[in-house]
Amino acid sequence: MTNDLQQAPELVCPAGSLRALQAAVDAGADAVYLGLKDATNARNFAGLNFDDAQVRDGVAHAHARGAKVLMALNTFADARDAGPWRRAVDKAVSLGADALIVADTAVMGYCRDEHPSLRLHLSVQASATSHAAIEFYRKRYGVQRAVLPRVLTMQQVAQVIKHTDIDIEVFGFGSLCVMVEGRCALSSYATGQSPNNAGVCSPPSAVRWQDAKDGVQARLNGVLIDCYAPDEPRGYPTLCKGRFVVDGRRDYALEEPTSLNTLAILPELIAMGVKAFKIEGRQRSAAYVEQVTRVWRAAIDQACSAQGRYSVQPEWAAMLSRHAEGQQHTLGAYNRPWR
Template identity: 80%
Template sequence: MSSPLPTPARPELVCPAGSLRALQLAVDAGADAVYLGLRNATNARNFAGLNFTDPQLSEGVAYAHARGRKVLMALNTFARADDAAPWYRSVDAAVALGADALIVADLAVMAYARRQHPQLRLHLSVQASATSYEAIAFYRDHYGIQRAVLPRVLTLSQVGHVLRHTDVEIEVFGFGSLCVMVEGRCALSSYATGQSPNNAGVCSPPSAVRWQDRPDGVDVRLNKLLIDRYAPDEARGYPTLCKGRFEVNGRRDYALEEPTSLNSLALLPELMRQGVRAIKIEGRQRSPAYVEQVTRVWRQAIDAAAAAPDRFKVQPGWTATLGHLAEGQQHTLGAYDRPWR
C-alpha cells in the first residue's frame, strides 16, 4: 500500500490594515499577520485618512503581539533618487516600533535595511515584480530576502514552478483587487496625473480626480482625461485609469481591466499542496468591516483546507460574503486560471 500524502502546511493568513481599527478587527477575526504602512509616500496605499502615525503603529504592534500575531510594514514604493531619506527613516521607525518584517521593493531600501538592521526580516514586495525563481534568488543572495510576494500575473502552474525551484518563502494574493500591470511597472497614472504610483503610492491621487455633474449623469476625469461616465443611479468606484471605460471600435467598455476582485478560494488546497507559505488579502484602502469579514471567511477556509484538504469545498456562505465585498460585486480566478495556456 502506498503511504498517504503528507498534510499540506497551513499557510499564514496576511490581512490588510489601513487603520488601527482595521488592524484590531483583522487580528480578532483570525489573521496570522497584518500589513500596514506609514502616513507618507513610502507605502503603496498613500491615501489621505489612511495608514499609521508612529504612536498608532506602536499601539497596533502591541495589540498584535499580545495575541501572538505579526505586523509587517510596507515600505514598498521606490525611493526618490534625489531624496531617499524618508524611506531610510521609515526603515528605522519600523525597527524602533517593533515591526516583525518589512515589505520592500527598492534596492537601495533593501541595502540600507540589511546594512543598518541585519536582524530585520525582509519580504520582497509585489511591487518588485519578481515573477521567476531566478529573480527571487537575486534578491535573496544580495539582500537576504526571506519571503517573496508574487505578482498577480502568474498562472497556477507558474506559481508551482517558482515554488519547486526556490527555498524562499512564497506569498500569493488570495482575494482583492487585481492589477492589470506587471506591478511596480505602471505608467498609466503617471501619464494622466503627473505622479507615479510607484513613488507617490496612489494610483489616482485625490488632487487629480474630477467628478463633473451632467444632466444625464456624472463624468469622472483624472485631470483633463475623461476615464468614465456614470448614469445618475449607477454605482461608482474609486477611479483608476486601468479600470476606466473607453470607446474602442464603436463599443464603450472596460478596455484594459474590469472592476472585479480576485477570489482564489477554490484553489486553496492546491496552493497549499504546492507549498505556498502565506495567503495575502488585498485591501488596505477598504473599510474595517471589509477587513473583518474577509479575514473571517479566509480563516475558516484555511483551517478547513488544512484539516481535510481532500474534502475541502467552498461553502456557499463564504462565496456570498466575498461576492458582496468584491470590487463590482464580481470575482474571478484572474491569471491563476488561463485555459488557453
C-alpha cells in the same frame, strides 16, 4: 490562528487604520500589513495609515494575540532624497515591526547593512516573476519571503516555489492590478505621479466628479475615465478600470472592475507550497477587513484539516461577493483556458 495546524500557510490581512488592524487580528489573521502616513508606502491615501503611536498600539495588540505586524515600505525611493525611506526603516525597527515589505534595492541594501537581523519580504511592487529574480534578492539582500505579482499561472507559481528556498506569498482575494506591479505608467501619464513612488493609483488632487446631462463623469486630471448613470454604483476612478470607446463600442478596454478570489483553488495552492495568502485592501473599511478575514480564516483551517473534504461554503461565497469589485469574482491569471 493557524498555530495548531501543521504546515498551514499564514493569512496576511490589510490594515489601513488601527481599527482595521484590530479587526483583522481579532478575526484570525496571522499577520497584518500597514504603512506610514507618507509616500514610503503604496497606499498613500489621505485619512489612511499609521502614525508612530498607532503603530505602537497596533504592534502591542497583535503581539498580545500571537499575530505579526509587517510594515510596507514598498514604493521606490526618490533619487533626490532617499532619507524618508531610510528613516522609515529605522522607525519600523524601533516600533517593533516583525518584517518589512520592500521593493527598492537601495532600501533593501540599507536594511541589510544597518539592520542585518531585520526580516525582509520582497514586495509585489518589485515585480519578481521568476525564481532567478527571487533568488537574486535572497542572495544579495537576504530576503526571506517574496510576494508574487498577480500575473502568474498555477504552473508558473509551482515552478517558482520548486526552484527557490524563499517562502512564497500570493494574493488570495481583492482588487486586481492590470499592470505587472511596480511597472505602472498609466497614472504618471495622466497626472505626473506614479503609484510606484507617489503611493496612489489616482492622486486625490487629480480626481474630479462632474455632473453631466447623461450622468456623472469621472475624470483624472481632466482625462475622462468613465460616465455613470445617476443610480449606477461607481468606484474610485483609475485609468486601467475606466470605460472607453474602442471601435465604436464603449466598454472596459483594459481591465474590468472585478476581484481576484482564489478560494476555489486554495487546497491546490497550499499543496504546491504557498506559505502565505495576502488579502488586498488597506484602503477598505474595517468591516471589509473583519468579514473577509473571517471567511479566509475558516477556509484555510478547513483546507488544512478536512483531508480532501474541502469545499467553498455558500456563506463564504456570499460574503466575498458583497465585497468584490462590481460584485464579480475571477481566478485571474491562475486560470488561463487557452494555455
